[in-house]
Amino acid sequence: QGTSSMADIGSLELFFRKKGESGEPLIILHGLYGSGDNWISIANELKDYFQVYLIDQRNHGRSPHADDMSYESMAEDLHEFIKSQNLESVNIIGHSMGGKTAMWFTAAHPDKVKKLIVADIAPGKYDTTSxxxxxxxxxxxxxxxxxxxxxxxxxxxxxxxxxxxxxxxxxxxxxxxxxxxxxxxxxxxxxxxxxxxNIINIMSGITGIDIPVHVPALFLKGELSDYITDKDIPLIKEIFPDAKLVTIPGAGHWLHAQQPKIFIQKTLEFL
Structure with a gap:
């Protein structure tokens, strides 16, 4: 069960699903090639604790297509979505590309974010030869x-x-x-x-923002993934001084699908 709808986002309408009717709002942002549907099983585990919003980001899922895929524009989509749902402040989980959207949004609107979870992505730029x-x-x-x-x-x-x-x-x-x-x-x-x-934009880093960002943040790294490495930790701490880093054992980049029980446990502990 749950609701699904389209929210007015300026010239776009982002598709979303909602699971749960009580508790604080929790927005989940999928990664590249994904959609909110990839997170339904996770949302079903969290809906007794939160109002969970599963958003399809632009150019993905049932949301409209656009030429621009900068993180600035995707963060603004999120800002408009939050306003359209009359949400004062939210918790956010962002995976991969969604994690960078979430980081950018949190840096731009720290008053709108209670807690941030970034799943297996670093804030820095990924080299085109990587x-x-x-x-x-x-x-x-x-x-x-x-x-x-x-x-x-x-x-x-x-x-x-x-x-x-x-x-x-x-x-x-x-x-x-x-x-x-x-x-x-x-x-x-x-x-x-x-x-x-836009693949170079998608692989770009979080730049041109006011730091440090004093929002409680949890970075979840897949043990078998190299999207977050030791060299990324200083930048994470520079942008999010209050960040904690936790490694999910036996998981790669899709840690929420590969180790869902541990992912849920760490999410609930933090939120």
Whole structure:
């Protein structure tokens, strides 16, 4: 159960789902290629404690497409969403790209954020030659190589994707972005062209903000992930002096899906 709706965001309308009717508001922001739907199982575990808002960020899920994918614009989307829901202040969980949106928003509007949880992303810039950036470029090329409208079945699309991406878990995650239109044809829900055009923006760091940001923050790192390394800790502490860093054992970048019980436990302990 829960509600779903569209919220007016200036020229955009961001799609969201809501789980839970009592407690403080908790907004969850998904990562690149994701959507709020990826977080429904987590939201169902938290809805007895919070009013949980699962937002589809621009160019993702059921939210509209736009050429601009800067963190400044995505943070402003979030600001308008909070105003549209008449929320005074919120808790935020942001994963990967959503974590950077959450950090940017928190720095711009610290009075609006009670507590911040950043899941497996650092505030710094990711070098264009890094393995993570190369992986994203490979994913984008794979998605662009496939025309879902020509496929008769989802299995056919998966077979095509498997030629480029051999990781089954990643492939299944990406295929959640396929939907079937009323005419029976398949299509990508995400705006692949905009993501490709903005990939350097998406990999950029949190810059041009007033620091330090004195909001309680928890950074959750996947033990098997290299998105947060020891060299990132000084910058985390510089921007968020009150931040705590906790490592989730046995988890990679998608730590909430790989170790959901530990993720829920650490979230509840902090919030």
């Amino acid at each position: 393995p993570n950036v190369k992986t994203h470029k490979k994913i984008i090329a794979a998605l662009k190589s496939i025309d879902p409208s020509e496929a008769k079945t989802r299995k056919e699309i998966e077979t095509q994707l498997s030629r480029y991406i051999d990781n089954v878990q990643l492939r299944m995650f990406l295929l959640k972005n396929i939907e079937r239109k009323e005419d029976g044809c398949y299509r990508w829900k995400i705006n692949i062209d905009s993501i490709e055009k």
